[in-house]
Amino acid sequence: MKKIFNIQSLYSILFFTGSIIILGLIWQLVSIITEKEIPGPLQTWVVCKEMFTTPFYDNGPNDKGIGNQLMSSLWRVFIGFGIGSLIAIPLGVIMGSSKFMMRLFDPIVQILRPVSPLAWFPLGLLAFKAAAGATIFIITITSLWPTLINTSFGVSSIPQDHKNVGKAFGFSKLKYLTKILIPYSLPHIITGLRLSIGIAWMVIVAGEMLSGGSGIGFFVWDSWNGLSLEKILVAILIIGTVGLLLDKLFNVVQHAFAWENK
Template sequence: MIKKSAISIAYFLGSMAILIGLWQLVSIITKAEIPSPVSTWTVFKELMVEPFYDRGPNDKGIGNNLFSSIGRVFTGFLLGSIIAIPMGMLMGSTKIGMSLLNPIVQILKPVSPLAWFPLGLLAFKDSGGATIFIIAITSLWPTVINTAFGVSSIPQDHKNVGKAFGFSTWKYLTKIVIPYALPHIFTGLRLSIGIAWVVIVAGEMLSGGVGIGFFVWDSWNGLSLEKILVAILIIGLVGLILDKGFNALQNLFSWEGK
């Protein structure tokens, strides 16, 4: 286990070295129009001196912006999951549910989050609510699809056990459907949280106020490419942490190989 962890860390450090090397090369080719890793690191250290300062609505530290975004992401993600999991179970458990709901999924799934934003503003009269709305509506589809697949692939033997023991609907759901479909549900949730984290940047660029997306846009207006690169790296790092966290949950609840 220790050896495996050491190898994983070594590969990660090697990957980061390649990324920094390519970044430095691009900076040289563009004659520093794209800031170098060194200059970006300098700005990063400056931002970390006081990451949680608050000097007004549009002047907050990068820490405040980041945690505001994370809060919106999880709110939208949880709302989407509350809709997605029951919807996926209904689609996977009955042919009627699949026939009725699958066309809706296929029509709405490709719609860009930017197209939903005006409807969110109209419905909630608030840019923050609109951002949470577009996160919820665009991130729920992977969970719907994976949940439906997990439920629909339950072996007939499992279903027969429920019938043989006279399981009630609730007992069948909690003893057979959810345990079997849980690894697929977590796969969907893992994909959905990734989409939610991508969408937040676009949403906050449109909504303004506070958030990591707004920080990127504000940095562009202030002509600070170093700050933009810092934000990009932080967005990528948080996305990696979220993915690893949901991957750990997926492995924890997976019955495969146990």
């Protein structure tokens, strides 16, 4: 039975603590250099405690607690990320399984992949007639590419020996899909999903700044309009922490399906 706490866990905790201390010192130095125009850690901590005293209050459209704002953002992220994944994985399998389909679709992917999410937002508004729909649209269209590319790479790199085994045993297309293609390419797919969720979480902030209404991005913009830099800094820390947790979650899943762990 593995020990829950070992020397590697201790090192990880120490390095993480050291990183936080360094970040705090840099933050305090910036606050001093700017003559406290940018609030320091202690000033921000006071506001942070106030915000988390009642994180889920709701006094109307433009006055909601940080917990409600965060839940709104996460809901949009997972909806957009889910739709993007449902598009990216099947299309990636098709592209990876056929050189013809790869040559046909790859130029489209390379043209659309670098487009900024802000450029997609007007088209989203035009298509969905609502800011919420437009925000989910830009998350979908910008987060699907890493999953698509990694899925197609994983499928296209299946060794010929694996394919020959399927032919020798007379596997049907469904059995080949479930016994060879998906198990072999799954680590690549999960890597793509891990990259995609990171992009989705970054995009949501910009999208909500444009769309308004609710969400962590709207909270940042609204705090700027209210000249509350402490709230902006708290929101930045929340965004970073949630992004870290999402990445760690997918990292655990990725290691669980890695071939070297089998």
